[in-house]
Amino acid sequence: MDTNTFQGFPSIVYTSCDFATFDENNYFANFHYYEVFDETKEYSKKTFKHDYGYGNRNYQFCLYEFRNILDNAIKKYVVVNEILTGEERWKLKDYCGCKYCLSDDNKKMFMDQGNYSCLLDTDIELDSFDQKVIDDTRERMKLGLLSVVKKEVKKEVNLENDHWSILSLMGICIVVSAYFLIKTI
Numbered sequence: 001m002d003t004n005t006f007q008g009f010p011s012i013v014y015t016s017c018d019f020a021t022f023d024e025n026n027y028f029a030n031f032h033y034y035e036v037f038d039e040t041k042e043y044s045k046k047t048f049k050h051d052y053g054y055g056n057r058n059y060q061f062c063l064y065e066f067r068n069i070l071d072n073a074i075k076k077y078v079v080v081n082e083i084l085t086g087e088e089r090w091k092l093k094d095y096c097g098c099k100y101c102l103s104d105d106n107k108k109m110f111m112d113q114g115n116y117s118c119l120l121d122t123d124i125e126l127d128s129f130d131q132k133v134i135d136d137t138r139e140r141m142k143l144g145l146l147s148v149v150k151k152e153v154k155k156e157v158n159l160e161n162d163h164w165s166i167l168s169l170m171g172i173c174i175v176v177s178a179y180f181l182i183k184t185i
C-alpha cells in the first residue's frame with residue numbers, strides 16, 4: 001500500500017467497532033458521499049467543488065479507518081466532508097439547527113455549544129462542521145426557521161419596546177391625573 005497517499009489525507013478518523021454488526025450505510029448516512037478506500041486511486045488532498053446531489057459544494061476527502069474489536073482487522077472508507085465558506089457560515093448561523101440551539105434553556109445549562117457543531121460557535125473551524133447540522137440548517141433557512149438564540153435576541157428587542165410603551169402609558173396617566181388634580185383645586 002502507498003502509505004504516502006494514505007497519510008496525505010487532510011484528516012483521518014480512527015475508530016473501532018464490531019464488524020459483525022457494523023453497517024456502513026447507517027454509519028455514513030449523514031455524509032454526502034462515501035466509498036470503500038481504493039488504494040489504487042488518487043484522492044485529491046485539496047478542497048474541491050462537486051455536486052453529490054446536494055448542490056455544488058466545497059468538499060475535502062477524509063479517511064475513516066475502522067478496527068474490528070475481535071481480531072484487529074481493518075476496513076477503510078473515504079468520505080467527503082463539506083467545507084463551508086465564511087460567507088455561507090455567516091448566512092446559515094441565524095438558522096442553526098444543532099442540538100444545542102434546538103434544546104430548551106434548562107437543558108442548555110448542561111450542554112457545551114462547541115460539542116454540537118453549532119454554527120454560532122466561532123471557535124469551530126469552517127472545515128469541522130457536522131454535515132447533518134449543515135444540512136438541517138440549510139433546510140431551516142429555506143423554511144425561514146430562525147434559531148432559538150436569534151429568536152431570544154428578537155424577544156429582548158420586543159421587551160425593550162414594551163418597556164417604552166409602558167413608560168409612555170404611565171406618563172400619560174400622570175399628565176391626566178395632574179390635570180384633574182389642578183381642575184379640582
Ligand SMILES: [Zn+2]
Pocket residue numbers: 096097098099100101102117118119120
Ligand atoms: Zn447551534
